[in-house]
Amino acid sequence: MKFQVIIIGGGLAGLTAGLSLQKKGVSCAIISSGENALHFSSGSFSGECPEEVVPLFAEAGVVLNGDPSKDSWRLTPSGSMQKVRLAFEDVTLYPSEKVKASKVLIANPEGFIDFPTAFIADGLSQQGIPCKVKSFSLPCLKTLRESPSEMRSVGIAKKLDCRINEVAGAIHKLLDGEDLVILPQVFGLTSPEPVRALRDAVPAEISFIGNMPPSVPGIRVQMQLKKAFERAGGTFLMGDTALSTEISEGTVRFIRTKNLDSHILTADNYLLASGSFFSKGLSSTMEKIYEPLFGLDVDYPAERTQWYSENVFAPQPYMAAGVVTDADLHPMKDGKPVTNLFAAGSILAGEKNAGMALTSTFKVVKKIAL
Amino acid sequence: MTLQEMTGSAHNFEECMKCTVCTAYCPVVPVNPRYPGPKQAGPDGERLRLKDPEFFDEALKYCLNCKRCEVVCPSGVNVADIIQEARIRYSKSKPKLRDRILASTDFMGTMVRPFAPVVNGVLSLGITKSVMDGVLAVDKHRTFPKYSFEGFESWFKHNAEASQKQYKEKVAYFHGCYVNYNFPQLGKDFVKVMNAMGIGVELLDKEKCCGVAMISNGMSEAARKNALSNSASISKVAASGMRILATSSTCTFTMRDEYPELLKVDNSAWRNSLLLATRFIYEAVSSGRKKLVFRDSYKARIAYHTPCHLEKLGWGIFSTGLIKMIPGVELIPLDSNCCGIAGTYGFKKENYEASQAIGKALFDDIASAGADFVACDCETCKWQIEMSTGNKVLHPITVLAEALDLDLTAEANK
Missing domain, CATH: 3.50.50.60 (FAD/NAD(P)-binding domain)
Incomplete structure (x- = not known):
């Protein structure tokens, strides 16, 4: 051929x-x-990025935030700040080496051990930002826990993506004046819609922080x-x-x-x-x-x-x-x-x-x- | 010996670095929490089983053997082979009567076909479906593929065999159970297309079911017997330099890859002589050796579904490449998804819901494609898609038979 x-x-x-x-x-x-x-993507790109990537990805439905020629910062799962250029829309970018929030809620699906909540909380408290760590549970996650080895990011996303209203309700109950909610990247496996819908439904900024692989936004x-490559006539x-x-x-x-x-x-x-x-x-x-x-x-x-x-x-x-x-x-x-x-x-x-x-x-x- | 050679392991399982990408793409995991997932069932479990076979988990039977875990593995681990070989080696459960019936495609076809009109009628009755559902646990939602009164082999002997002698170039055709017992028309289309290309068709001296349904129903001994018999028949033809073509992607995959990997039947003498029909035709035409002349009036918008085993073979490009040669066709490649039937899996009552849930992404994709029909190289995908979406499914060879101007094609290949 x-x-x-x-x-x-x-x-x-x-x-x-x-x-x-x-x-x-x-x-x-x-x-x-x-x-x-x-x-295994963190959801962000570091290093100088070419400008052409932003419109090319946008045509495929991939939104890249940030400035390809200027540094931004993201909060990493280890609680530190990392210098990056571009990020998938799940990740919140900051103009300086500081998270913009007065009070933070870190919310984790119950039983999900691939998200280092304590590191993130520690990193935020070093920045002088008060935060609390809470877990939330939905009935659909119980069936996932029957097979403990499968309580992983992708499995959770497959359950939660079609139940964004329930997730928003559960987070709402945990909110107590926090203006930033930190969640693991367990939303938006086949489309970015669940990520957007959750942001619309929760009355606080949401940042999705990387967890242990596989990476849901990366997949x-x-x-x-x-898909864009194949629909354009490419052979994969x-x-x-x-x-x-x-x-x-x-x-x-x-x-x-x-x-x-x-x-x-x-x-x-x-x-x-x-x-x-x-x-x-x-x-x-x-x-x-x-x-x-x-x-x-x-x-x-x-x-x-x-x-x-x-x-x-x-x-x-x-x-x-x-x-x-x-x-x-x-x-x-x-x-x-x-x-x-x-x-x-x-x-x-x-x-x-x-x-x-x-x-x-x-x-x-x-x-x-x- | 280098360090790398010393770390070699069966089906490459030591290469697993626990990334869980296989589990992310497994179609069973999200619909069946009892299935431990390919990483756990495959390389992780293998470590334990090597220590003590007691660690074998009968839940490995929920694996579809779709091979998607192998296609996505970044480390080249043959995850599904590890799982299937563990079932063969360690499973203590004996196949039920229902499983034996579903897996014995040759036996059932031979016994039932003389009574085809009666059997088809009886199998489609509501009361029969209820009894089968209750007694045999074959799900009542399923429509059994109809048995054909005259099998393909018999049709070929009476109507086609004599005229094949006029062709100098010949291929052997492995028709498979489906063409022989349920849908001889596909075999007839194959003969038509081959003849138009100036190629005669022969059947094997003795063809048996490739054995795929036996492997998945825990009847590996019976599968191995079939494999040895087929291997002998194919060897003979391959030794004369002839190609053996199949229209079923799963039969092709099973004989090429499952025979040596799972059934331990050495096929190295003929493995490369066995091809999917679409690959053979694509190669003959693209090299300029053969010509296809299409009818101007043929117009169709076709959605193509790549069956899991064809995805694993990596030969989907030949089927789509062939369809793309037809001037009046607009081809829409469907996203890579399992249809959920996995041969006999979806026929079992306990798997019906999971089977339909697995297929949903594909069914939705087909609905939004707005195609005239779906094309696909697998017979069981055809049943599942036709039952679940109402869309017609045609084999690429049938598409060719309909789109070709057979007379002009025959003329061009003289």
Whole structure:
């Protein structure tokens, strides 16, 4: 099968590239080996973000708040404040390193252990903001608790999304003059409507703070982007894996995948957006860190003892490992650029965040769509 | 041996890093709290079962074996294989009479078909449905697929076999139980399309049910017998270089992947020779080897549903690619959702409500698509969608048979 562009990786970078290109009339296929890092999203993007992402996502129904060129702050589940640029509409952004509230209610569905309420309360009290932690329960959550291992964010969202009025009623009962309600991100799995409806129904500001994965807003955004990509005519190969390829005279000739075996995929241009270690964009042995599909040149500290810091809280040098590219984001193989291949997202060497993933993605889109 | 090689495990279960993405996409979890979910039932439970088989939980029977957990797993864990293999290995419950009846598609088809008009009438009676509901626990809301008076194999022998000799190029057709006993028309459409492409059709010496319903009803020994028999028949044909085509996505998936993974039947000699019909046709046409000529007057707005097992095969693109070749067609890809029937699962009284709740997202999507009909490569999805939405469901091969100008296509492939 032939496409204009084949994208390896269906995460933030791959989906954004695919959607953007497909909207420009460039036919794309995305090969996605299982679900991606959006499923672990905090709901916000840090690092300098390109302006183009806001209207592109809006067309797919994804509202991004914040200013791509200016820092805002969000309250994290550990109670600290984090500098970010953009955020899904679930997350409340502040212009300074301080939560805007005089009194806060932290409300948690009873039995949900993936939301660190004590950390958040502690963080708020350090900012001098009084808060109380309360749990609420609805009859529908009782059936969920029959299987304790499934009392997780997505399961709760599936129960609560169609009962927003009941949730609003339960929160209303807990309110005692608070002007901010903090809830875990367990609303809005298939559409942002439940998030909006809850905000409309509760007479206080609501901020939805990240909890342990999976990320409900992240899954929703992934589904919205994938749907927009497919409705624009894109081909999404879900659960398939790019297995092998051939590079000759500095160009990629084809991709072979696990599911399509003998049926090769070809394209004019290829985009490697396969992520870092977790997504298997990078692999390692005791001796080396390598890029498994194309065998591209990878930048990482030569000595294994330099890969990591013994202080577990310090930045780990191996996390900055990634492929080396020329100025046009063509990856290098044996010191020479591969001319019809581009790389974007966290497969690139250096600091990794959503802003950098999006910036590199749009740079590639501009090169390809020229 | 490297560290990575030393950490290999059955169905890759050691790769699980507990992210619970599988559970997030499991269609059963939100509708059945008794099901522990794929992470718990699969890799988590496997650790315990390896320690002591007593940890096996009979609630694993609620798994649909839809394989969605495997499609979404970021770490390449074959979650559903772990669950199904645990059922085969550890389950002590014996399949009930009802389950045996539902799973024995070949036996039932052979016994019942000579009396098809009577049986179809009796099966559709309210009183029969009530008795089956009460005695056998087959849900009364279900309409049994009608049995056909003349099976496909018999039709083929009497009406088509002789004329196949004129074609130099040949394929073997694995028709499956559904085409043979319930819906021979799909098989006839397949022969029509193949012949128009200048390709003759042969049947296998001996075809048995692929065994998928037996696997899901705890009859793995019987399934393995069928697998060995089919493997022998297919090997023979594959050895001569011929392709074996199937119209059912689930039969195709079962024979390619479940035979080696679950039933431990080695199919490496013929696995790549067995293809879904739509893939074979797509490849023949897109490579320029064969031509399709469509009727100008054919116009349709078609919503395409990818069945779970086709999603797992990753071959949905061939069916949609083929439909997109028809000039008068507007194709609407439906969102990826399970229809809820999962073969015999939805026929069981205890699963009826769950089955309909699982399918709701798909039914809503179909309602808003505003299509003339739904296209789909799976027979049980067809029953479920037709019963639950009132929309007609056609197999892509039937769509082709209706859209092609068969004479001009035959001319173009001479």
